[in-house]
Amino acid sequence: MDASALKTSAKGVVVENVNLSYGATHVLKDINLEIHPGEFFAFLGPSGCGKTTLLRLIAGFNIAQTGRVLVGGEDIGALPPWKRDVGMVFQSYALWPHMSVAQNVAFGLEERKVARAEIERRVATALEVVGLSHLAQRRPSQLSGGQQQRVALARTIVVEPKVLLLDEPLSNLDARMRVEVRRELRDLQQRLGITTIFVTHDQEEANTICDRIAVMKDGVIQQVGTPMELYEHPANLFVAGFLGTANILEGKIKREGEAASFELTDGTRVTLQNAATAAEGARLVFRPQYAAIGLRGFATGGVVALPGTIVHREFLGATVRYAVKLGAQEALVDAPFRSGGELLEIGADVDVAIAPERLQFLAG
Amino acid sequence: MTLAATTTALKPPLSFGRAALALLCFALLLIFLIVPVATVIYVAFKDPQSGALTLVNFADFFRNDLFMRSLTNSIWVSAMSVVLATLFAMPLAYITMRFEFRGAILIQTLGVLPLIMPPFAGAVAMQLLFGRNGSVNLLLGDWFDINIPFMEGLNGVIFLQAIHYFPFILLNVSASLANIDRSMEEAAQNLGSSGFRLFRRIVFPLAMPGYIAGASLVFIKVFDDLATPLLLNVKEMLAPQAYLRITSVGIADPMGYVICVVLIAVSLGSMYAATFATRGRDYATTQRGGGGLARRPMKGRDTIVAWAVILFILALVLAPQIGLALLSFATVWSFSPLPDGYTFAHYVRVFGDSWGYISNTLLYSTLAGVIAVIVGSLIAYLVQRSDVRGRMWLDYIAMSALAVPGVVIGIGYLRTFYNVPLPNGQALATFWFTIVIALAIRRLPYALRASTASLQQISPQLEEAAENLGANKRRVARRILLPLMSGGMLAGFITAFATASVELSATMMLVQSSADAPLAYGLYVFMQSPAGRGPGAALGVIAVLIVGACTFVSHLLASREGAGAAAH
Numbered sequence: 035m036d037a038s039a040l041k042t043s044a045k046g047v048v049v050e051n052v053n054l055s056y057g058a059t060h061v062l063k064d065i066n067l068e069i070h071p072g073e074f075f076a077f078l079g080p081s082g083c084g085k086t087t088l089l090r091l092i093a094g095f096n097i098a099q100t101g102r103v104l105v106g107g108e109d110i111g112a113l114p115p116w117k118r119d120v121g122m123v124f125q126s127y128a129l130w131p132h133m134s135v136a137q138n139v140a141f142g143l144e145e146r147k148v149a150r151a152e153i154e155r156r157v158a159t160a161l162e163v164v165g166l167s168h169l170a171q172r173r174p175s176q177l178s179g180g181q182q183q184r185v186a187l188a189r190t191i192v193v194e195p196k197v198l199l200l201d202e203p204l205s206n207l208d209a210r211m212r213v214e215v216r217r218e219l220r221d222l223q224q225r226l227g228i229t230t231i232f233v234t235h236d237q238e239e240a241n242t243i244c245d246r247i248a249v250m251k252d253g254v255i256q257q258v259g260t261p262m263e264l265y266e267h268p269a270n271l272f273v274a275g276f277l278g279t280a281n282i283l284e285g286k287i288k289r290e291g292e293a294a295s296f297e298l299t300d301g302t303r304v305t306l307q308n309a310a311t312a313a314e315g316a317r318l319v320f321r322p323q324y325a326a327i328g329l330r331g332f333a334t335g336g337v338v339a340l341p342g343t344i345v346h347r348e349f350l351g352a353t354v355r356y357a358v359k360l361g362a363q364e365a366l367v368d369a370p371f372r373s374g375g376e377l378l379e380i381g382a383d384v385d386v387a388i389a390p391e392r393l394q395f396l397a398g
Numbered sequence: 399m400t401l402a403a404t405t406t407a408l409k410p411p412l413s414f415g416r417a418a419l420a421l422l423c424f425a426l427l428l429i430f431l432i433v434p435v436a437t438v439i440y441v442a443f444k445d446p447q448s449g450a451l452t453l454v455n456f457a458d459f460f461r462n463d464l465f466m467r468s469l470t471n472s473i474w475v476s477a478m479s480v481v482l483a484t485l486f487a488m489p490l491a492y493i494t495m496r497f498e499f500r501g502a503i504l505i506q507t508l509g510v511l512p513l514i515m516p517p518f519a520g521a522v523a524m525q526l527l528f529g530r531n532g533s534v535n536l537l538l539g540d541w542f543d544i545n546i547p548f549m550e551g552l553n554g555v556i557f558l559q560a561i562h563y564f565p566f567i568l569l570n571v572s573a574s575l576a577n578i579d580r581s582m583e584e585a586a587q588n589l590g591s592s593g594f595r596l597f598r599r600i601v602f603p604l605a606m607p608g609y610i611a612g613a614s615l616v617f618i619k620v621f622d623d624l625a626t627p628l629l630l631n632v633k634e635m636l637a638p639q640a641y642l643r644i645t646s647v648g649i650a651d652p653m654g655y656v657i658c659v660v661l662i663a664v665s666l667g668s669m670y671a672a673t674f675a676t677r678g679r680d681y682a683t684t685q686r687g688g689g690g691l692a693r694r695p696m697k698g699r700d701t702i703v704a705w706a707v708i709l710f711i712l713a714l715v716l717a718p719q720i721g722l723a724l725l726s727f728a729t730v731w732s733f734s735p736l737p738d739g740y741t742f743a744h745y746v747r748v749f750g751d752s753w754g755y756i757s758n759t760l761l762y763s764t765l766a767g768v769i770a771v772i773v774g775s776l777i778a779y780l781v782q783r784s785d786v787r788g789r790m791w792l793d794y795i796a797m798s799a800l801a802v803p804g805v806v807i808g809i810g811y812l813r814t815f816y817n818v819p820l821p822n823g824q825a826l827a828t829f830w831f832t833i834v835i836a837l838a839i840r841r842l843p844y845a846l847r848a849s850t851a852s853l854q855q856i857s858p859q860l861e862e863a864a865e866n867l868g869a870n871k872r873r874v875a876r877r878i879l880l881p882l883m884s885g886g887m888l889a890g891f892i893t894a895f896a897t898a899s900v901e902l903s904a905t906m907m908l909v910q911s912s913a914d915a916p917l918a919y920g921l922y923v924f925m926q927s928p929a930g931r932g933p934g935a936a937l938g939v940i941a942v943l944i945v946g947a948c949t950f951v952s953h954l955l956a957s958r959e960g961a962g963a964a965a966h
Contacts (some may be wrong), residue, residue, distance in 0.1 A: 095584055115587040123586045128581035132603040141599075142589030184583075193589060 044229050045106030045196040047092065052101030056089060061087050062098065063253045069231065069246075074223050076232045076240040079237070079250035080276070081168050085233045088250075089199050092231065093122045116145075122194030125202045127186040129174035135185050136170040142193035162191035163222070180211045181207035187219075191226060198223070198230040204239060216243050237277050249273050250303075271398045274319050281325075281365040283318040284395075296395070300361020304338050306390060316395040322368040324392040327356055329380065333387035340365070340386040344378055358386055415872065419923035423777055427795045430839050434810025435662075435802055441813060442655035455652040457738035459660070465639065465653070472636040474498035475555050475627075476620040480613050482560035485566035486715055487612070489707050491605075492597065495575040496583075497696045497704070505708055506572065510565045512715050514944070516900035518625035519938035520718025522925050524558055525549055525630075526731055529719045530578045533735035554630045559620045561715045566619075567612035574608025575601070607676040614672035618665050624801035625902040625918075629925055635779035636661060637805050641906065644809055649816065658806040663800045719942060748940070752933065753873070754913060755920035756940060759841055759899050762830075762916050766837035767895035771887050773838070774845030775853075779875065782853045783861075793846070800843045804903025807836050812907055828910040836904045841894040848893070852886030853879070889955050900941050917941055 047069040054062040060382060062084050066261040076248055077085035090096045092103055094115035102109050110118050112276055143153045161167045164184040174182055181341045183203060190198065203219070204212045220243040223230045234240050240247050241261040249256045249264065249272070257269040261277075268274035285298040295305040296318055304318065326333070345364070346357035354370040354377060367386055369378075378384060445452045455749040459465050490509050528548035529532050537676045548557055578601070579694040586600045602609075624637040633642060636657050643654035696704060726744055728737030748756075777792045815827035856879065864874045878908060909915045912923065917937055924934030 090562075093588055095587075115584070115591045116592040118588075120588070124581040124585055126579055128579065128585035130582060130585075130600060130604070132606070141586065141591070145586075145590035145595070189585075189589070197584075201895070203446065215755050 038387075044069045044227050046077075047197055047229060047231070048102075048104040048107075049088070049092075050102045050104070051378075052098045052103070053056070053093065054084075054091065054096060054098045061253050062091070065101070065255060067248060067255065067258065069229060071229055072227050074220065074230045074232065074243060074245045076234060076274040077250055078234055078237060078247050080235055083250040084253040085235075085250050086201060087253075089201055089231060089233045090120075092197070093120055093199055094118045119193075119195050120197045120199060121190035121193060122199040123183075123186045123190050123201065123203050125303050127182045127206070127207060128176075129182055129185055129189075131174055133174075134170070135166065135172050135174065135177070138174065138185060139189045139192050140156060142189065146193065151326075156192055160188040163191070164188045166341045174326055180215060183207065184218075187222070189223075191222075191228070196229070198226075198228045200230065200232045202233055202235070204234070204236075208342060212239070219243060240255040241277070249276060268319075268394075268396065271317060271319065271396045274394070279322055279366060281318075282321050283360065283363050283365065285318060287314065287316070298360060299363060300338070302340055302360065304340075304393070306338075306393065306395075313395075313397045316397045319394045319396045320365075320388050320392050322355065322366040323353070324388060325365070325367045326387045327367045327369050327384055328387070329378070330383045330385055333385050335385040337375050337389055338393060341386075342384060342386060344380050344384055347377065347380055356384075358384060360386070400406075408498070416780060416784045418787050419776055420780050420784070420789060420792065423773060423780065423792055424795075425829055426773060427792070430811075431795065431799055431802070431834050434807065434814045437814045438655050438658045438806055438810045439545040439662075441652060443653065443657045446650065446652050454764060455656045455860050456659075459653060459656045462639045464634065465636075465657070468572045468634045468636050468639045471634050475552050475559070475635065476557045476617045478552075479559040479563065479620045480616050482556060482612065483564035483567050483616050484609075486560060486564040486711050487571060489570050489704075491571040491575060492601070492712060493704050493708060495572050496601075497694050499696060499704065505712070508712055508716065510949075511719065511946075512562050513565040515562070515719060515722075515938070516625070516902065516921075516943045517558050517623065517718075518629040518902065518925075519900070519921055519941060520561075520722055521554075521626060522931055523556070523718050523721025523725050523935065523938075526725065527717055528557070529554075536735050547628070551632060555627050555632050555635070558626055558630070558718070559616075559623065559858045562626075562702050563616040563619055563669055564715065566615045567609065569607040570612030570615075571605050572608075574605040574851075589650055610675050614668050618668050621664055621668075622661055622805065623903065624805045624906060625922060629922065637803065637903070640703045640805055640809065644812065646648060646908065649809075649813055655813075656810075658803070658809055661806060662801060665803060669801060683846075702726045716751050722935050722938045722942070725931060726939045728932060728935075741932075744936040747933050748936045750922055752937065755915060755917045755937065758830075758915060759917035759941075759944075760833050762837060763895045763898040765831075766841060766898040767891045769834070769838035770841040770845040772889045774851040774890065775883060775887055777846055778849035778853050779879070782850065783858075783879075793850075796846050798840055804836075804840060804901065805907065807840060808904040808907025811836055811904075827908065831915040833905050833908050833914070833916070836908060837898040837901055838894075840901065840904060841898055844897075845890045845894055848886055848890035849883065852883045856882050866907060885955060892948045892951055892955070899948075900946055 044172060044336055045066070049065050049067040052062055052065040053060070077088055079085045087096055087118045091098055092105075094110070094113060098111075102111055105120060110120075122383070124313075130141075133141070139157045139160055140153050143156060147323070157170075158167065161170055164187055166181060166184055167187075168190065169177060169181065174185065177185065177285070183206070187203075200219070203238055204216055207215060217240055219232075223243075232240070232244060244261065246258060246260055247264060248258045251272050257264060257273045259267075264273060265277050268277065268280075274280040275282065285296050285304075287301070288295050288297050293305065295303045297303050326337075330341060330381070340358075342358040342360040344356050348355045348357075349371070350368075352371060354371050356367045356369065356378065358367060360366050365386060431601050442455055443451050443453070445454060488511075490505060493499055494505050501503075501940045511847050525532060529535070530545065530547070530550070532549070536550070538544050538546065547553055582604060583596060583600060586596055592600065612779055622637060624641055627635045628641070632638065640654045640657035640661070642659070643651055647654070724737055725731060727742070729739035729741050731737035731742075774796070777796055780786055780789050782794045811832055815832060816825050818826040820826055820829055826890070860882070861874050861878055864878045865871075869877060899916070900918050902922060905916060906922070909919050912920070915923070918941065921934050921937045921941065924930035924937060
């Protein structure tokens with residue numbers, strides 16, 4: 035059956051000036067967000083950053099001290115959870131053990147006083163969409179983790195909610211299932227066209243399935259953008275470090291008239307145009323795969339060369355990762371591995387060469 | 399020499415000592431549990447004249463109108479007590495476990511208080527508060543000109559039993575609710591459910607296993623109880639009939655034994671039904687990454703309604719304690735809402751004349767507690783840590799004492815030990831130490847479960863490490879297990895002590911002279927006459943204080959244990 039049988043008109047979500055505290059703990063600070071209709075959006079951040087609190091706020095399980103939440107242009111702040119019509123899939127799935135799979139899925143429709151025949155039709159459709167029609171009469175405890183997750187999803191989408199909220203839906207699955215299910219989730223979301231918010235601490239999950247991501251830390255949204263934007267142009271050190279691996283080098287900005295340069299702690303100077311506009315206390319950031327490595331003096335003009343010594347080497351398959359000591363600091367460089375190619379030895383004096391446009395100055 | 403030592407070490411470790419311990423435990427259970435109960439059952443099936451096995455006694459039982467009435471009355475009273483206890487327990491459990499409610503801990507504590515008072519102790523106080531001419535009906539008569547028969551006949555038994563035993567439901571349902579992950583309810587709310595529908599469709603079904611466990615316990619306890627109906631002068635119930643048969647017709651009359659068999663059968667039947675009903679329904683849903691227990695905030699009007707409900711229930715269930723306290727200080731109290739005057743005379747009298755009741759209670763309960771804990775931990779040790787063949791049977795037999803009503807133990811001891819003379823010519827059945835053993839056997843299942851639980855928490859690796867460093871089994875038990883189990887054993891002792899100090903069902907049959915009688919029996923004797931009410935109430939207050947203090951101490955121990963475990 036076609037998933038479009040459950041298709042709803044997509045609604046946007048707007049969060050305005052939201053602040054939320056538990057006692058003295060300020061959990062969400064001045065949150066402003068606009069999630070477009072039909073978008074697959076992620077709240078990404080380490081545990082304790084407030085991402086789940088924000089999701090539960092949209093579902094109505096948390097109450098903010100200030101601010102508004104709008105779904106489809108309508109302020110839902112005053113509505114209790116059972117009147118919000120935003121479907122949530124819980125991290126633990128929260129399948130009721132005293133009901134069969136079909137009864138679990140039918141629950142929301144029964145609460146909405148849908149006619150019996152209509153309930154049966156829609157439950158059948160929802161179970162078919164997630165591929166579990168044959169397990170309708172089972173108890174949740176008789177299902178595997180992946181199947182339970184799909185029941186939880188069916189139970190939520192069957193009521194055709196305005197927005198779909200997913201709270202770390204993949205965290206209770208094993209690694210192989212996770213890759214499979216995240217693809218299914220993305221496909222299903224595309225077929226339903228439903229606005230979806232996905233909470234995760236795993237940047238790979240967010241990158242692979244979401245249209246846009248809000249990176250959060252300590253209750254503050256650090257940056258909002260597509261996965262590529264966040265990776266290529268992180269707004270600060272936290273975003274740079276949280277998405278992928280980044281070298282972050284300390285140093286001081288030296289201004290000499292018009293020109294400015296960045297002096298690393300070992301004394302190496304990097305002269306750059308954008309150093310002049312960098313904030314005080316900013317650090318030099320680049321990704322390991324954007325640097326080249328070779329014996330001292332290999333680099334030719336137009337690149338920034340940082341002299342150092344190899345202290346560690348890891349073979350990762352497609353690449354070889356070198357750890358290079360730059361004075362008291364260390365940087366990682368990924369060099370592509372070619373069959374028959376020679377590896378640099380530990381202890382070798384090398385240059386780390388980076389194109390100027392790949393270097394960024396970021397503050398914390 | 400070296401060779402010899404090696405050869406010995408290769409043999410399996412000598413477990414003669416533990417086999418002997420197992421035999422000793424088995425002998426105890428045989429003499430003081432199996433034989434008395436088997437005797438009761440045997441006599442029930444024996445023709446009193448010819449001595450042949452027969453069903454004629456049961457036929458007589460089922461043909462007798464009085465016994466049939468008693469049976470239906472017992473079932474009715476037990477069932478209605480469960481219903482009433484549910485009405486008391488459910489709102490308290492749900493409100494305190496599911497809402498941010500100031501005073502939730504206080505309410506839970508007060509809610510368990512009735513359990514520590516023997517139900518019969520409050521019987522007379524409840525007559526004075528809720529009886530035909532009790533405080534409540536006097537006031538209702540003045541205000542609305544109505545009289546509600548709270549305490550008439552079976553109603554009184556139902557009312558008192560529900561008040562006494564509802565904490566079993568409260569505790570079990572609260573524990574069940576604590577194990578339900580909050581996402582279970584949030585998922586339902588997210589899908590549009592709220593209020594009573596949410597409770598009916600999600601919360602109650604998930605708390606069902608706890609509810610059934612609590613409800614079946616209430617049913618069995620009420621069905622088996624002897625003292626409460628007797629004190630309310632309700633004789634047409636099964637347990638009182640058994641008692642009256644034995645005490646008035648004599649221990650040769652088979653009907654008392656037949657009633658005992660019926661009591662055991664109903665106990666076993668209810669236990670089986672409860673197990674069957676909860677099979678495969680372990681709904682504990684607290685999960686990793688789950689939110690655990692959610693307490694929702696309560697809004698204005700709801701808070702007022704909730705407080706009104708809670709205060710009403712607490713006033714009802716604490717009425718026996720309050721009434722008893724009033725009565726113990728009252729000069730005269732009849733036909734008036736409150737006593738005419740107050741005095742300490744009853745306490746003076748109790749501590750003067752009736753000190754024997756109190757000292758007997760302290761002696762019996764201490765001994766019974768010690769015996770129950772020692773035997774309980776021995777059996778737990780043998781079952782968990784030895785390879786003695788058939789050790790599981792020790793556990794099964796000791797636990798089966800749960801299904802044996804107190805009155806059955808009492809009658810069984812009377813019948814079995816009446817003809818066993820002590821060296822001084824006294825019958826074993828009338829020796830005071832027999833009461834102690836009866837109390838200990840009745841407490842054994844609880845002590846055994848507590849010991850088993852604390853043993854299971856001790857990793858066998860701790861013992862293996864000691865053995866590896868050269869300690870033999872006995873040294874390991876003494877130096878590793880005993881210190882680690884001591885907290886659990888002490889808590890087990892205190893619980894056994896507290897419950898033994900207010901037990902009456904079994905002791906009622908065995909007390910032969912008031913010199914040997916414990917406090918609960920003295921209370922019963924006092925309450926028989928209007929003049930004895932004051933001193934009886936004073937004794938009751940003392941019993942409540944003893945049990946209350948014990949409960950407090952065991953809570954302290956438990957929290958210290960908990961804190962200790964958390965620190966590791």
